[in-house]
Amino acid sequence: MLVLTFALAACDTFLGAPEKPPLPGERISILLHQQTLSADAAAQSQNIQLPAPQPNASWPQAGGFANHAMHHLQVGKDLQRAWTVSVGEGNTDSEKITSQPIIGGGMAFVIDSESRLGAFDAKTGDDLWEVDLPPEEEDDGFFGGGLAYEAGRVYATTGFGEVIALEAKTGKIFWRRNLAAPMRSAPTVRENRVYAVTATNKLFALNGDTGETIWSHSGIEEATNLLGGGSPAVDGGVIVVPYSSGEVFALRVENGLELWNDSLSDARRVQGAISISAIRGRSIIDRGLVFAVSNSGLLVAINLRTGRRLWDRNVGSIESPWIAGDYLYVLSDDSELIAVNRRNGQINWVTGMPQWEDPEDKDGRIDWTGPILASDRLILANTLGEAYAVSPYTGRILGKVDVPDGVSITPIVAQNTLYFLTDDAELVAYR
DSSP states (O other): OOBSOOOGGGHHHHHOSOOOOOOSSOOOOSSTTOOSOOOOHHHHTSOOOOOOOBOOSOBOBTTBSTTOOOOSBOBOSSBOEEEEEEOSOOOOSSOOOOSOOEEETTEEEEEOTTSEEEEEETTTOOEEEEEEOSOTTOOSOOOOEEEEEETTEEEEEETTSEEEEEETTTOOEEEEEEOSSOOOSOOEEETTEEEEEOTTSEEEEEETTTOOEEEEEEOOOOSSOOSSOOOOEEETTEEEEEOTTSEEEEEETTTOOEEEEEEOOOSSOOOGGGGOOOOOSOOEEETTEEEEEOTTSOEEEEETTTOOEEEEEOOOOSSOOEEETTEEEEEOTTSEEEEEETTTOOEEEEEEOOOEEETTTTEEEOOEEEEEEETTEEEEEETTSEEEEEOTTTOOEEEEEEOSSOOOSOOEEETBEEEEEOTTSEEEEEO
């Protein structure tokens, strides 16, 4: 089965047989692809240029590298499903898979909805080992957290308030550290330091060898939050941490000293879910700039050293942006995929993705995740079990294919392989 190369010759496979010529006149859908954003006139005429695709051997933590700037990744042509493996328990009404799988040392590591950590051969999908992460005295039901890999170790955060270090080859536990509050986001690891954020908006910098606290930092605690959270970004001796309060802090890596802070809370008075200011998507550090987006409707670019805001746009998202070259790709809360110039914030194009299974009655909400950029394709997935490819240059939808089940976790790429983690806890590799 061909997947995600979406050659024009295969359009009949994805889109069905040709229909009779339609009546003359322009047709604009008001149901399937609704748009609330529009491209800037000054940017529409600009040709988007991107760096060439590059291979990456690993995906060591949520968001890829510690700065979350992966740019343009390389995958093979004519991808086919190589293998599928069950990694544990999938989503239920009370338990959810909340974090990306990671790839390191030739292995894939995944946490299921019951906080069971499994290791698999990244080439074949073969089971290697598994470890139950919850403490013996705890019951089920505290899902959340995520994974990171560095120097032969896997670091896990859990909804039980623990950070755990394990040997990657065997699953042997080196140390456990209880931080007294659950964690909903994956840790970030850089140079033997583990950075973990609790649900109470407290950041801990831990020693990777011992789990001892090096320093900590606190934001404003929020009573209401979204499922999941944004992992800190680290680069150039600075850590940028987003909190569920909508705050963004830049801190010195060595001591946690605050360099600057900003707030992504929308100044407009709104009601309902949009009033939650949480920054759920991972912030990005890229060539001296920080990019962050909040649920309440702000996308910003900030100077890493000074904290000066370069530009902002009224765009809300709970997904992580993707940076490549001079362009930032963001999937908005209104299921609109946009291309933004990183230098000035101008929007080059906007593509509305399907929002409803039944567009006429607006029934059956479709939730999207992504994008990632691989070999000239922006790849997104949705809860219907569909993967879409969109042109990063024009925003044109190139095609779609089915994956085994719904997808709520952004796919990843490593060693020319594209991985999906489905809602029923299947890890699917396309190569």
